[in-house]
Amino acid sequence: MGKEKKSEIERLNQDELKKILKETRQKLASQQQLIKEKKLPVIVLIEGWSAAGKGTLISYLIRDLDPRFFQVVPMKAPTEEELRKPFLCRHMEKIPETGKFSFLDSGWIEETVFDAVDGRLNEKELQHRLDEINVFERQLVDNGYLVLKIFVHVTEEEQRARIKRLSSDKDTQWRVNTRDLDELKHRKKYAKIFDRCISETNSQKAPWHVVDGMQKTVIELQVCKLLIEGIESAIARNQMPAEIPVNTFPMKKMPKLAEVDLNKSVTREEYEAELKLAQKKLKKLHNKLYRKGIPVIIAYEGWDAAGKGGNIKRMTSALDARGFTVHPIASPDSYEKNRMFLWRFWKRLPKTGHIAIFDRTWYGRVMVERLEGFCSENDWQRAFNEMNEFEKQLSDWGAVVIKFWIHIDKETQLERFNERQNTPEKRWKITEEDWRNREKWDLYELAVDEMIEKTSTEYAPWHIISSNDKLYARLQTIRIVIDAIEKAL
Amino acid sequence: MGKEKKSEIERLNQDELKKILKETRQKLASQQQLIKEKKLPVIVLIEGWSAAGKGTLISYLIRDLDPRFFQVVPMKAPTEEELRKPFLCRHMEKIPETGKFSFLDSGWIEETVFDAVDGRLNEKELQHRLDEINVFERQLVDNGYLVLKIFVHVTEEEQRARIKRLSSDKDTQWRVNTRDLDELKHRKKYAKIFDRCISETNSQKAPWHVVDGMQKTVIELQVCKLLIEGIESAIARNQMPAEIPVNTFPMKKMPKLAEVDLNKSVTREEYEAELKLAQKKLKKLHNKLYRKGIPVIIAYEGWDAAGKGGNIKRMTSALDARGFTVHPIASPDSYEKNRMFLWRFWKRLPKTGHIAIFDRTWYGRVMVERLEGFCSENDWQRAFNEMNEFEKQLSDWGAVVIKFWIHIDKETQLERFNERQNTPEKRWKITEEDWRNREKWDLYELAVDEMIEKTSTEYAPWHIISSNDKLYARLQTIRIVIDAIEKAL
Numbered sequence: 001m002g003k004e005k006k007s008e009i010e011r012l013n014q015d016e017l018k019k020i021l022k023e024t025r026q027k028l029a030s031q032q033q034l035i036k037e038k039k040l041p042v043i044v045l046i047e048g049w050s051a052a053g054k055g056t057l058i059s060y061l062i063r064d065l066d067p068r069f070f071q072v073v074p075m076k077a078p079t080e081e082e083l084r085k086p087f088l089c090r091h092m093e094k095i096p097e098t099g100k101f102s103f104l105d106s107g108w109i110e111e112t113v114f115d116a117v118d119g120r121l122n123e124k125e126l127q128h129r130l131d132e133i134n135v136f137e138r139q140l141v142d143n144g145y146l147v148l149k150i151f152v153h154v155t156e157e158e159q160r161a162r163i164k165r166l167s168s169d170k171d172t173q174w175r176v177n178t179r180d181l182d183e184l185k186h187r188k189k190y191a192k193i194f195d196r197c198i199s200e201t202n203s204q205k206a207p208w209h210v211v212d213g214m215q216k217t218v219i220e221l222q223v224c225k226l227l228i229e230g231i232e233s234a235i236a237r238n239q240m241p242a243e244i245p246v247n248t249f250p251m252k253k254m255p256k257l258a259e260v261d262l263n264k265s266v267t268r269e270e271y272e273a274e275l276k277l278a279q280k281k282l283k284k285l286h287n288k289l290y291r292k293g294i295p296v297i298i299a300y301e302g303w304d305a306a307g308k309g310g311n312i313k314r315m316t317s318a319l320d321a322r323g324f325t326v327h328p329i330a331s332p333d334s335y336e337k338n339r340m341f342l343w344r345f346w347k348r349l350p351k352t353g354h355i356a357i358f359d360r361t362w363y364g365r366v367m368v369e370r371l372e373g374f375c376s377e378n379d380w381q382r383a384f385n386e387m388n389e390f391e392k393q394l395s396d397w398g399a400v401v402i403k404f405w406i407h408i409d410k411e412t413q414l415e416r417f418n419e420r421q422n423t424p425e426k427r428w429k430i431t432e433e434d435w436r437n438r439e440k441w442d443l444y445e446l447a448v449d450e451m452i453e454k455t456s457t458e459y460a461p462w463h464i465i466s467s468n469d470k471l472y473a474r475l476q477t478i479r480i481v482i483d484a485i486e487k488a489l
Numbered sequence: 490m491g492k493e494k495k496s497e498i499e500r501l502n503q504d505e506l507k508k509i510l511k512e513t514r515q516k517l518a519s520q521q522q523l524i525k526e527k528k529l530p531v532i533v534l535i536e537g538w539s540a541a542g543k544g545t546l547i548s549y550l551i552r553d554l555d556p557r558f559f560q561v562v563p564m565k566a567p568t569e570e571e572l573r574k575p576f577l578c579r580h581m582e583k584i585p586e587t588g589k590f591s592f593l594d595s596g597w598i599e600e601t602v603f604d605a606v607d608g609r610l611n612e613k614e615l616q617h618r619l620d621e622i623n624v625f626e627r628q629l630v631d632n633g634y635l636v637l638k639i640f641v642h643v644t645e646e647e648q649r650a651r652i653k654r655l656s657s658d659k660d661t662q663w664r665v666n667t668r669d670l671d672e673l674k675h676r677k678k679y680a681k682i683f684d685r686c687i688s689e690t691n692s693q694k695a696p697w698h699v700v701d702g703m704q705k706t707v708i709e710l711q712v713c714k715l716l717i718e719g720i721e722s723a724i725a726r727n728q729m730p731a732e733i734p735v736n737t738f739p740m741k742k743m744p745k746l747a748e749v750d751l752n753k754s755v756t757r758e759e760y761e762a763e764l765k766l767a768q769k770k771l772k773k774l775h776n777k778l779y780r781k782g783i784p785v786i787i788a789y790e791g792w793d794a795a796g797k798g799g800n801i802k803r804m805t806s807a808l809d810a811r812g813f814t815v816h817p818i819a820s821p822d823s824y825e826k827n828r829m830f831l832w833r834f835w836k837r838l839p840k841t842g843h844i845a846i847f848d849r850t851w852y853g854r855v856m857v858e859r860l861e862g863f864c865s866e867n868d869w870q871r872a873f874n875e876m877n878e879f880e881k882q883l884s885d886w887g888a889v890v891i892k893f894w895i896h897i898d899k900e901t902q903l904e905r906f907n908e909r910q911n912t913p914e915k916r917w918k919i920t921e922e923d924w925r926n927r928e929k930w931d932l933y934e935l936a937v938d939e940m941i942e943k944t945s946t947e948y949a950p951w952h953i954i955s956s957n958d959k960l961y962a963r964l965q966t967i968r969i970v971i972d973a974i975e976k977a978l
Contacts, residue, residue: 055810064806067846171773321551322563326557334822428525
């Protein structure tokens with residue numbers, strides 16, 4: 001694994017090495033401009049034994065870089081808040097923007113190894129964790145990231161000597177913590193799990209490079225070269241469309257939009273009576289959810305003027321305001337657009353016991369972004385699988401994932417648009433863009449049919465809600481939410 | 490304090506009350522559109538005794554609001570990370586964007602009371618905390634916020650009865666925590682501190698409204714009306730320029746830019762020898778800072794092409810990458826622009842023991858924003874004091890605050906611009922905007938002179954760095970940083 005350059009470097013004498021070292025680092029610095037221009041985001045994950053010199057290595061790599069275009073992220077034990085989110089969440093949050101480096105001073109591998117050693121993961125959970133990491137890394141690479149993974153190895157004797165040296169100097173002893181000592185004491189146990197994690201996440205798109213940390217200059221040169229090569233090959237790779245994975249998730253058979261019965265309705269009396277009871281019930285369930293720590297994610301999509309806003313309002317007015325958040329999703333801000341498209345949704349996930357309602361969602365990728373050309377064809381074609389994987393991770397985490405397509409027909413939309421246009425208090429709700437989108441109804445319908453077909457997994461199916469009668473739609477969504485939560489409790 | 494409406498409301502019978510209640514809530518809902526249009530951000534801080542019904546009150550207030558335009562923020566004990574930031578930081582982070590509501594289910598008052606009761610604040614610290622809260626609230630109001638503060642009062646008997654009721658029902662007993670019980674047990678002690686906090690933060694711009702929580706409907710109506718009136722008067726108030734406070738901070742006498750000697754220089758040999766030693770020293774100091782938990786904030790401003798980037802690079806290459814962050818400050822993203830202008834800097838403050846370097850800063854307010862008309866005259870005139878207050882809070886927190894103006898003359902800038910223009914690898918560094926800014930050199934010089942005069946406080950003075958010779962400038966900044974850190978240690 002990436003040891004091929006070692007012998008060549010080791011043949012150099014110290015002066016030759018220093019010269020090459022300086023040249024190589026300057027070469028890396030000059031690539032900073034290249035990654036900016038090519039909009040390449042670069043993740044450098046440095047894992048390794050404690051006292052192997054990860055920090056020193058990073059300090060070397062960044063020395064000539066422009067500090068505005070990189071960040072160094074030291075690994076920390078997860079906070080209580082982070083422990084109430086999916087494992088990958090806090091790692092996903094740290095990914096860089098296009099044109100920037102993130103140097104991670106250990107990350108998801110170390111956390112996994114510690115969790116396994118400490119007994120917080122059983123065999124099955126460990127396997128699942130590694131599978132998720134593979135999905136995470138592959139998605140990043142497919143979305144244009146360079147993910148360079150380095151493991152800094154030192155022998156047990158060397159590690160012991162270094163820790164001893166650090167501990168015996170009062171200026172450095174604070175750097176040695178109980179985990180470092182534990183790692184040394186149970187080195188075999190740690191080694192076994194590190195080995196397994198590395199071999200099982202050693203994918204073609206994000207391979208591991210195990211480097212020997214014995215000699216500082218050697219490792220610096222090696223990693224610097226790996227980074228330079230990695231950048232060049234990532235730029236070349238990004239010119240080619242990534243492969244579209246074949247769907248492997250269990251799917252639910254769904255109707256086309258044209259086949260959906262839009263004539264369903266209720267009387268206002270039926271509506272008010274049932275809504276009141278349903279809201280009461282939902283309120284109680286919310287309470288139970290909270291206590292059981294089950295997160296709920298409700299995704300709303302639908303035609304303009306289909307009644308999403310009013311529908312959401314009836315849902316939330318039943319809920320304790322401290323336990324839910326509504327996320328209106330507009331076009332991404334620049335700092336969001338410059339990251340993997342799911343990033344801004346990972347950032348908005350609920351904590352355990354909380355409900356997150358998305359008013360428009362990650363499915364924008366295969367609707368507006370597809371139809372307006374805001375992403376490449378390869379991007380949106382890959383997205384079906386990426387979204388299925390995302391929701392699978394949420395569902396495996398224990399979340400209830402509910403997706404609504406709020407459906408109306410074209411005539412109903414026209415009526416509502418006209419009503420908005422002609423009612424002064426409602427006019428703000430209608431924009432030129434709504435009228436333009438309406439002209440593309442048929443294209444959208446095809447895109448939505450494809451989306452519903454390809455992303456109605458068994459664990460996170462779409463529910464198409466007839467909303468020509470908004471009252472009927474409101475009852476229907478609240479019934480589905482109640483039903484899904486009851487099943488989860 | 491705000492009790493004037495009580496008697497009038499109490500004269501109503503239940504049916505009249507319910508009718509008025511519904512109408513009032515709907516009136517509030519219709520104001521949602523108004524606050525959006527007038528770009529009014531609204532903070533509703535609900536403090537009060539535990540079990541007084543704060544959560545229920547918020548649920549009532551939001552019932553008819555559009556969930557996309559408000560957030561409810563429940564108070565939580567600060568995390569370890571938050572405890573390593575200034576007290577106000579986490580409260581500042583929660584302020585809403587223009588056109589939106591934040592309902593805070595208790596906030597900075599409760600936290601202060603708990604800190605005082607638990608003995609984490611002595612008398613002097615408590616007083617200081619309250620002074621800071623007053624500054625915080627006044628700044629928000631001056632920057633266009635409505636800050637509506639409600640204290641929900643219930644008698645000791647009522648509180649006892651409610652807590653007993655909650656505890657005896659297994660569906661609600663989880664809501665009663667040890668703090669609630671402690672509050673009841675030592676009610677007098679809590680009452681004394683609540684009283685003090687409320688009376689000392691009862692400012693004209695953000696007055697307290699103490700409401701009686703005995704009767705749910707009465708309090709709902711009262712607070713709803715307060716909110717409606719508050720919105721109307723805040724909109725009226727925002728039409729008028731806010732008062733510019735007189736400076737009360739101790740100032741350092743500073744020269745005008747034109748008086749600065751720009752002929753200082755060093756040879757490359759002197760530079761390299763001193764830089765190496767200085768970097769070594771800084772590295773050691775960084776280590777000590779970290780262990781002592783002292784935060785450092787280094788602010789860089791200066792002319793285009795003055796050499797900020799290279800200067801910062803020499804500073805950071807001496808530092809442990811895990812302990813500093815460089816924040817390049819460009820024009821604000823929309824979610825930043827829609828909040829109080831210091832918000833995005835509060836969000837980027839370092840933790841204790843860390844160094845934050847700002848490449849351009851909050852002083853953009855009195856330079857580019859002033860000269861390009863991105864803020865009103867009242868905004869930038871008020872900003873001198875607001876920035877002095879901000880830095881005072883940082884300094885009182887224990888931070889070392891260092892501000893650099895990297896200075897060159899107009900001819901040197903022209904040479905460097907031309908060099909950038911004529912060197913292919915450097916051409917990306919120069920833009921049309923740089924040339925346009927250069928045309929406004931004289932206006933900028935006046936603005937910078939005023940800025941340096943008005944914001945060189947003794948606790949956070951400006952350092953004007955001669956940078957016609959970049960090498961000299963680099964030594965100079967690193968010397969100043971070393972000196973400031975040594976003084977702080």
